[in-house]
Amino acid sequence: MSFVCPGCSCLCDDIEIVDGRILHACRRGEEIFEKYKENRAKPMVKGKEVDIDSAIEEATEVLKDSKNTVIYGMDTTTVEAQQLGIELAEKLNAYIDDNSSFCLGEFVEAILRKELPTTTLEDVRDRAYVMVYWGANPFHSLSRHMSRYSYYPRGAKRPRGYEEDRFLVVVDVRRSETAKLAKKNAKFIQVDNDDELVDSFFKVMEGKAAKYAKEAGIILNEMKKSDLNVIFGGLGLKYGLKDLGKFVEMVRKMNEVAPLYFIPAGFHANMRGFNETLFEKTGYVNKYSFKDGKGDVDFAFTSLLQNGKVDTAVIIGTDPVSSLPYDVASKLKEVKTIVIDPRMSPTARVADIIIPSAVSGIEMGGTMVRSDGARIKLEVIEERDVNDIYILKKIEEGL
Amino acid sequence: MRFSKFLKVEAEIVVARYALVSDETKSRFEPVIFFHPEFAKRSGVKEGDVVEVEANGRAVKLKVKLSESAPESGGIIPNGIFASYLTNFDGFKRFKANIEVAEGEPSSVGEIIERVKP
Structure with missing residues (x-):
């Protein structure tokens, strides 16, 4: 029998308990099952x-x-x-x-109001090519996100997995553990101000010069190779943006280049x-x-x-x-x-x-x-x- | 006596989830700050030191650990009671703090709770 881990919003549904051992859970999930009688x-x-x-x-x-x-x-x-x-x-x-x-509610609201296009994690696993972790460090916050749903799995239409069939982008103010994974087929963009990267995407799409023109240009070109690309937005994005409306408009405009979806990353x-x-x-x-x-x-x-x-x-x-x-x-x-x-x-x-x-x-x-x-x-x-x-x-x- | 004990330096603090410093029963939360090794070197701070971190008129004492995932001009305080004590919504996940090597033990969760509701 499999259990669902209530540790984070991944809700991993493959947890097994065999002879008292918790199988498949991340470190946090294992602790939730092991220590639920404590404190x-x-x-x-x-x-x-x-x-x-x-x-x-x-x-x-x-x-x-x-x-x-x-x-x-x-x-x-x-x-x-x-x-x-x-x-x-x-x-x-x-x-x-x-x-x-004070967390990711406004992103969920934009999804429910159909202002941000979204998709499922199963579709991401099977079809996504460009995946952008923006202001999120799943290594600590959603420990199995990349192995179950995004970067590492060999999806139905992405059989070669992360080695060749994924393009990873990490946007953060620091070189997080997730950012360190961005090597081959990947891009780490270290930002000081997230709005400047949003501006850069707009300007590149308009053929203008921009602070992150090179990075934005590469990402937009990579997106054209797939019918499913995704941004996972975390708390770093929420607190890095001054204007959510501009970000929503950026996603809409990028969809004129290639299909791009948004899924919140983080939270309870x-x-x-x-x-x-x-x-x-x-x-x-x-x-x-x-x-x-x-x-x-x-x-x-x-x-x-x-x-x-x-x-x-x-x-x-x-x-x-x-x-x-x-x-x-x-x-x-x-x-x-x-x-x-x-x-x-x-x-x-x-x-x-x-x-x-x-x-x-x-x-x-x-x-x-x-x-x-x-x-x-x-x-x-x-x-x-x-x-x-x-x-x-x-x-x-x-x- | 170390010269750095007299220095106060400004650091960029990022508040981020850090799964390894707390448990899921809410009974343990490590009073820790992760400095980038280069920042620690520049600031005369070593792994294992206790530092006082002051921001927004409040201060806590945290134990220093080193991490290359920290911002180069400062450190990470894990998302939780110590970071929340120092922040306000203007710099909820990223703020400037003053850092100074301190004597004594790191702050405890109980101390912060006592300050929230004496």
């Missing part, structure tokens, strides 16, 4: 350990009294739990947001699931207010905390104390914090109420959405009754 959260209210039902009841009471609640996270739980989280936000007339609002296992689930319900991928009936930058979790707009935060399966700047994370002390998480994370350690949940993909089944939009069914190794679905249902029933 588990305990039900707590204001620093005192309680039983799970008391923690849920206390959380429900806090939410009943709250005037402005934000529900945040859910990128590591299943689509089914995300649907319940969104329902809960609606019932509470609350704000809802996830990590994607089911961040795209959250984006798609909220988008289906509201037309927005994140930063949504049920009270105002719209999405807005002011409704980002970070803005709400910094502007003192909420009195209660329900944080599900994510760790803002570790991932958000101190100026934002330190505002958590000014609101009532309810953390629902399998782990005793740094955020759980500052929470008023901790409700321990199950590890998705190990203790809870369901669906997650891979970075390219493929829906993947999770298997269960050891079912745990108290999971995100149970907790969210109990809270909603208690309101």
Whole structure:
């Protein structure tokens, strides 16, 4: 039997456990399966350990009294739990947001709005020739991305694999581990300003001189050899670009030269699931207010905390104390914090109420959405009754 | 006594995912900074040193490791609690920091949590 690794948005579905050994997983994935019983959260209210039902009841009471609640996270739980989280936000007339609002959400939104053309990782494996890792270092962030889906596999229409049938481009501000792979049939472009490379592609297509004219020219020519080329955009791209619209326009214009697609590279296992689930319900991928009936930058979790707009935060399966700047994370002390998480994370350690949940993909089944939009069914190794679905249902029933 | 103990140098810091410094149970996160070997040499910093990294009016102490994947004019701080403590959204994944060789142990996760919610 194969399991799905919930460690990142690759959602590798070939994990096997044989005689206690975890097979095929990357280092992170192996650890997720091996150590899922370690550092588990305990039900707590204001620093005192309680039983799970008391923690849920206390959380429900806090939410009943709250005037402005934000529900945040859910990128590591299943689509089914995300649907319940969104329902809960609606019932509470609350704000809802996830990590994607400061991660790759705007790229996912552009894909869902059909502004950026996209494809599947299977198509990339079978057909892609030019593959650009832009501001992404899968060596650390998506460890099996290149071996399962992109550079190394011998695809149906790319039988000679990376030796001759792929053209690798890495764009980064430093010579990352992935950049070091860019040798034969490859190009590493070290940028200081990503917008300058975007400008260069435009100028080369217009026959003008540009800072990265040589590199852009080579890539555009290589793209003509294939009916499928792809950009994998990571956080380096997100924070390197001043204007996403210009990047989207660049991809559109490059498609006049040869087919080019975009797939986000990076982020939590089911961040795209959250984006798609909220988008289906509201037309927005994140930063949504049920009270105002719209999405807005002011409704980002970070803005709400910094502007003192909420009195209660329900944080599900994510760790803002570790991932958000101190100026934002330190505002958590000014609101009532309810953390629902399998782990005793740094955020759980500052929470008023901790409700321990199950590890998705190990203790809870369901669906997650891979970075390219493929829906993947999770298997269960050891079912745990108290999971995100149970907790969210109990809270909603208690309101 | 090393002369570099009196020097403060400016470094370009890139915040990047680094899979080998944390575990997936959220119980361990190494207080570490990866300097490019050339930058370390120029700055008089050696592998194993503890340095104070200061940015945006906040400082942490991190243990030095060397990596040729680091930017040539500075280092990488792995994506996580120490990098987040130093950054703001204006330089969330790339910022300038002042570096100085320091005495004592590297900062702990507990220290940062204490600063977030005393």
